[in-house]
Amino acid sequence: MKLKRVLPVAVVISSLAGAAHANVLEKTNVKFSGYIKADAMFSSYSDGTLSSGSIGRDFYIPSLTPTGGTEESTQFDAHVKQSRFRFTTDTALANGQKLSGVLEFDFHATAGGDERISNSYTPRIRHAFIKYDNWLIGQTWSTFQDVRALPESVDFIGVTDGTIFVRQMMVRYTSGNFEIAAENPESTISNYQASGRIVSDDNAFPDITARYTFKGDWGHFAVAGLARQLSYVNKQDGTDIDTSETSMGLSLTAKFKLGQDDIRLMANTGKGLGRYLGLNVVNGAILNADNELEAIDSTGFTIAYRHVWNEKFRSNLMYSAFSADNDMSLNGSIDPIKSTFSARVNLMYSPTKEFTLGGEYAYAKKELESGSDGTMGRIQLTAKYAF
Numbered sequence: 001m002k003l004k005r006v007l008p009v010a011v012v013i014s015s016l017a018g019a020a021h022a023n024v025l026e027k028t029n030v031k032f033s034g035y036i037k038a039d040a041m042f043s044s045y046s047d048g049t050l051s052s053g054s055i056g057r058d059f060y061i062p063s064l065t066p067t068g069g070t071e072e073s074t075q076f077d078a079h080v081k082q083s084r085f086r087f088t089t090d091t092a093l094a095n096g097q098k099l100s101g102v103l104e105f106d107f108h109a110t111a112g113g114d115e116r117i118s119n120s121y122t123p124r125i126r127h128a129f130i131k132y133d134n135w136l137i138g139q140t141w142s143t144f145q146d147v148r149a150l151p152e153s154v155d156f157i158g159v160t161d162g163t164i165f166v167r168q169m170m171v172r173y174t175s176g177n178f179e180i181a182a183e184n185p186e187s188t189i190s191n192y193q194a195s196g197r198i199v200s201d202d203n204a205f206p207d208i209t210a211r212y213t214f215k216g217d218w219g220h221f222a223v224a225g226l227a228r229q230l231s232y233v234n235k236q237d238g239t240d241i242d243t244s245e246t247s248m249g250l251s252l253t254a255k256f257k258l259g260q261d262d263i264r265l266m267a268n269t270g271k272g273l274g275r276y277l278g279l280n281v282v283n284g285a286i287l288n289a290d291n292e293l294e295a296i297d298s299t300g301f302t303i304a305y306r307h308v309w310n311e312k313f314r315s316n317l318m319y320s321a322f323s324a325d326n327d328m329s330l331n332g333s334i335d336p337i338k339s340t341f342s343a344r345v346n347l348m349y350s351p352t353k354e355f356t357l358g359g360e361y362a363y364a365k366k367e368l369e370s371g372s373d374g375t376m377g378r379i380q381l382t383a384k385y386a387f
Helices: 007-017 019-026
Strands: 028-045 075-079 084-092 098-106 124-132 135-141 167-175 178-183 187-190 197-200 207-216 219-234 241-258 261-271 285-287 293-295 297-308 313-325 337-352 355-368 373-386
Touching: 187 219, 197 219, 219 293, 241 285, 241 293
Parallel strands: 187 285
Antiparallel strands: 028 075, 028 084, 028 373, 084 098, 098 124, 124 135, 135 167, 167 178, 178 207, 187 197, 207 219, 219 241, 241 261, 261 297, 285 293, 297 313, 313 337, 337 355, 355 373
């Protein structure tokens, strides 16, 4: 949807803000887009439950699958939190260049709202960035992530276990098929032989990410790399901790076209990937007995096949897995996550390109280092109006 310039609005802006602002409006195109999405899901867990208000009841988060508990009855949830709206602007500059901006919101993962009376939820920023020439400045998908390789899922992400999924502030430079960026850092750390997650913002350097994409009529293939510093400083409680560790990651992703169908692949591995992989299934590093960081190795992969039945119906079959190499001598009696996986299949019906009805079945499993595990089964239904 494109918001045309309207003369009364220009007149008001001119009178309030001066001729300069009116001049900018005359050179700027504004577009508004997004979608309204309603979701309903039936979830059952083999070893426990998720409490009311848990984010894991809104969409699949591998680390939240319950383990070691008692099976309870099926839970039903319904919400519209994934609905989103997006504003895009393009301004023609005097030098012949174009300045673009994007601002996008949805309602997921926010503290506000409950299901008792009004189901009111707080908007959150997804994307907010500026593009000029070959430069991007602001918050958007990490350069280490390949959004084009994500399959169509009724769930918010779908193949979450093995997927790189991060949005953050960055400065990115693009030249042809090559991209390189300096991105906002953050370290997630496990305590030495103790439970709990330390979220540290003590990094002295940004995360460095780069990607090169090969493109053709056959689809695309991309290679991406990550180099960052994991850091933790705490001298306020007598522990005198000041430690850092290097983290490196490699991501290979692809989408291969098979007529109307396609296959999408992702393989991600690295030392200290932490929050980048599987929505932070495990942390990037763990403290040892000397209060020094040791990076945790982790690997994830996904495969998805999309089949178009006809012009209105299509299906997606997906599998995703994650595994971590935990040093149990550092974890002690703590029982960290060893692996997770999920599989799902859906049927999507679009009588028009703007309107989609869909249903999806998902099965997921989480296993701890002790061998304790838990599973989730979920049926999710959706209705989506995109504009």
